[in-house]
Amino acid sequence: MPEHDLNRLPTTVVPSHYDLELIPDLDAATFTGTEAVTVVVAEATDTLILHALDLEISEAWLQQDDVRIEATPSFDTPSETVTLTLSTPAEPGSWTLHTSFTGELNDKLVGFYRSTFVDDAGVTQTLACTQFESTHARRSFPCWDEPAFKATFAIRLVVDDGLFAVSNAMETAVDELPDGRRRVHFAPTMHMSTYLVAFIIGPLEASETVDVDGVPLRVIAPPGKADLTPFALDVGAFSLHFLAEWYGIPYPGDKLDLIAIPDFAFGAMENLGCVTFRETALLLDQDHSTQAELQRVADVVAHEIAHMWFGDLVTMGWWNGIWLNEAFATFMEMLTTDAYRPEWERWTDFGLARSAAFDTDSLTTTRPIEYEVVTAADAEGMFDVLTYEKGASVVRMLQQYLGEDRFQAGIRHYLDTHKFSNTETTDLWDAIEHATGEPVRQIMDSWIFRPGHPVIGIERSADGTSLTVTQDRFSFQPDAAAGVELPTEEPRSVPVVLRLGHGDETSLHRLLLTEHQATVEVEHVPDWIVGNHEGNGFYRVELADAELATLAASALEVASPLERYGLVEDEWALILAGRGSVAGFLNLARSLANEEDLSVWQRTIGALGSLSRTAGDDNEASFEGWVRALLGPALQRLGDTRVPGEPERTTALRASLFDALARTGNDTSRREQAAAHFAALGENPAAVDADLADAVVRVVASTANADTWEELRRRAAAARTAQDTLRHQGALADTDDTSLVLRFCELCLTDEIRAQDALFLLRRALANRHASAEVWTFLTERWEQITTQFPSSTVPRLIEGIRGITDRKLATQVVEFLEANPPKQGATLVRQHIERMWVTVALADRVPAELGAALG
Structure with missing residues (x-):
């Protein structure tokens, strides 16, 4: 075989059209196929090199008019390629490559694979x-x-009679075959990449078809679930219309199907015209779903439809650019969902996702948003919180800095210029620069190609007429055992927007901070300072103690929910970095005791949960009392039950406060109330609203005995929706009875738990503070089974559960095991999990003394 780059194909032969027929045998879990690929041979060659993995090629030849050249296949597993050696060289020109091949319908949730479900008849x-x-x-x-x-791609599928077949483009014809099967023909697609090709065959049913500006839209699902499709159909129709208008380009496909797959490794996949979803991201019962579940479906549907333009119509040239696909689609999902349901305050709620990105990006083991991708494994490693949430955050920052209209004009110019082709990241910046005249490359390069983010310090002069604004790389303070050190770095271009209050007036001060320090002159001495206006900048803010106290005291009156969220987020991060105080954070929380926003409370509750985990036995009771004193009045103001017509976020807030009071605050009355609700829900699923029911399950599970645990398991098995199944299955991991947690771990390795969910549920068990050591032992004893039974890309997600470990001895054991038994994929992600674990260990060493002093 001739030598070639193991990771990139040569370009001497390039495809332009695939004529592809697949014949799956669902019972035997195999398939056969034939293809005729139109290729352009750029220079005379006696070999064709293309990709093939886990396939057998029985016949291959090259055809040009009446000239036929036989080809002999030779497979190279490391590069996942096949070399077709020609019996005589092919001259330059247009040829057709013919192959016949067979393969297996695997159970790995990648490639052409099989998925199963049990129908209503069992x-x-x-x-x-x-x-x-x-x-x-x-x-x-x-x-x-x-x-x-x-x-x-022109695709044909040969299927058994009675089976539904769907692909990227519209069905154009059906041939009835003599053996009773059908050959289904689909129209040719637009020019697109192979990773966007899709076809699904099986017992499925389609919803009604909705016409959206001439585009037929359907939701396709397993039989008997038609009543779970209307919400996705509604949000899909809204998103398709909204996005076509926003982009200024008609939808590039001829139809759009949204398809629920019972077994699916990701949330969803943006195949052109044939978008696939796991069921929890598409199907739901609107009357018995939480606000978060409704929002998740809206988000994911909007995200995938956004890809039809940004990713499908215009595609990255290589996998290093996948961040741009995903970050921009994440940004557009927020924009679309916010337009669909403004009352959800989606940009405020995005703070929670940004917090997850900040958390990882505060590690020394973080990575740039875009980095060199060499292998397929490198590409898989791109699908993380930095690609999606940090990427979307810096896109949002740019949009807000430039202005929404100018930003949109730049995106439209980019899509129109590069439609049907491939791009690099710099093409986007050039397009926005063309539309705005702003130095977009200069601003964005320091955010895309460099890891980490800054902390912005703000200090006023003695007379208050100027502010000194500084930037430094922000990092958590890892335990010394982590063995990491933060490198020094050059300043980056930070679009800082300050909001100052003086009397009844406010003023904005915009600064592109390109040095370590700059001075901002102010006309009036400020009463208070917000360092990140509307939370649009992807940076932390560190205020002096006096400035923080002043802002906190008036935050409920002068700061927006996003700004208050950022205040809580930044102060908690400063504690993790060893730069803040527990007492200061508790004072901030007290200042926000009358907060009414769901997202601000969720971030506060999350931090209180972390303090509870690291408080130490001596502080446990007094801290629980402090939590009850803070949260109890907030819940009392909302009342125990949903009021007709109240905002959905208010309903969700009641549930969040109830959950935190019962679990973090160990409120006996709320636990008893949860037990009563749980019993009532067993008789009537509508006994309480869906958000509170979700909280009730978590509360009851946290102290579940064997009988309650079995009831949770029974309800999981009997659940009709995927959301309700996962709600109860996940709760099985939460009990403080270690023996029951280990029973759940055993279940995760059986058919009772879907493979797509098992490792995420095991992660939840590993994060259980009462059982982390025992669960870790279980995982090490079953490591070979786990790493062979489940997709390798999900193993690093399981390891994320170590981030909450507080015990130094256990942390050391974790590191030693992972060094000796590294997962096949996600090395960077695993290093991040380990470093974040050491941050928690260091926090657990510091918090007990600080918390004890703060509680008096």
Whole structure:
């Protein structure tokens, strides 16, 4: 075989069109296929190199008019390629490559795979599904499986009678075959990458078709779930219309199907015209779903439809640019959901996702948003919180800095210029610069190609007529055992927007901070200072103690919910970094005791939960009392039950406060109330509203005995929706009875728990403060089974559970094991989990004394 780059295909032969037929055998879990690929040979060659993995090629030849050149396949597993050696060289020109091949419908949730479900009659049904991103189309048909090799695809599927078949484009014809099967023809697609090809075959049903500006839209699901599709259909129709208008370009496909797959490794996948989802991200019962569950479906549907333009129509040239696809789609999901349901205050709620990004980006083991991608494993590592949430945050920061209209004009120019082609990140910055005249590359390069983020310090002069604004790289203070050190770095371009209050007036001060320090002159001596106006900047703010106390005292009157959220977030982060005080944080929480915003309370409750985890036995009772004193009046103001017509976020806030009071505050009366609600829900699923019911399950599970635990398990098995199943299955991991947690761990390795969910549920068990040591032992004893039974890309997600470990001895054992038994994928993610674990260990060493002093 000739030598070639193991990670990139040569460009001497390039595809332009695939004529592809697949014949799956669902009972045997195999498939056969044929393809005729139109290719352009740029220079004479006697070999063609393309991708193929886990396939057998029985026949291959190259055809040009009446010239036929036989080809002999030779597979190279490390590079996942096949070399077709030609019997005679092919001259430059247009040729057609013909192949016949076979493969297995695997159970790994990638490539062409099988998914099963049990129907209402108790019969197990099988689907054949696809998941090709990043590099798994090669498991289904020989192809040029890199994003830059765009082509059109005409797909035919041969299926058993009675089975539903769907692909990227509209169905154009059906041939009835002599053996009773059907050959379903689909129209050619637009020019697109192989990772966006999709086809699904099985016992499925389609909803009504909705016409959205001439585009037919459907939701497709397993039989018997038609009543769970209307919400997705509604949000899908809104999103499709909204996004086509916002982008200024018609939808690029000929139809759009949203398809629920019982077994799906990701949340969803943006296949052109054939978007696939796990059920929890698409199907729900609107009358018995929490506000968060409704919002998740809206978000994911909007995210995937946003991709139809940004990702599908215009695609990154190589996997290093995948951040741009995902970050921009995440940004657009917020924009779209906010337009769909303004009362959800989606940009305020985005603070929670930004917090997760900040958390990882505060580690020395963080990475740049964009980095060099060499291998397929590198590409898989891109799908993390930094790509999605940090990426979306810096896009939001740019949008707010430039102004919404100018930013939109830049995006439209980018899409129109590069439609049907491939791009690099710099193409986007150039397009926005063209539309705005602003130095967008200068601003964004320091955020995209460099890891971390700054902390902005603000100090006023002695006379108060100027402010000194500084920037430094922010980092948590890891335990010495983590063995990491923060490097010094050059300043980056930070679009800082300050809001100052003086009397009844406020003023904005915009500053592109490009040095370590700058001075801002102010006309009036400020009464208070907000260092990150509306929370748009992806940076922390560190205020002097006096400035913090002044702002906190008036925050409920002068700061927006996003700004108050940022205040809580930043002060908690400063504690983790060893730069803040527990007493100061508790004082801030007291200042916000009359807070009414859901997101601000959620961030405060999260921090209080972390303090509870690290408080130490001597402080436990007094801290629980402090939590009850803070949260009790807030819940009392809302009342025990939902008031007709109240905002959905208010209903969700009641549930959050109830949960925190019962668990973090150990409020006996709320635990008793939860037990009563739980019993009532067993008789009537509508006994309390969905948000409170969700909280009730968590509260009851936290102290569940064997009988209650079995009842949770029974309700999980009997649940009709995927959300309700996961609600109860996840709760099985939360009990303070270690023996029951270990029983749950055993269940996660059986068919009772879907493979797509098992490792995420094991992560929840590992994060259980009462059982982390025992669960870790379980995982080490079953490591070989876990790492072979489940997709390798999900193993690092399981390890995330170590981030909450507080015991130094256990943390050391974790590190030693992972060094000796590293997962196959996600090395960077695992290093981040380990460093964050040491941050928690260091926090657990500091908090007891500080908390004890603060509580008096």
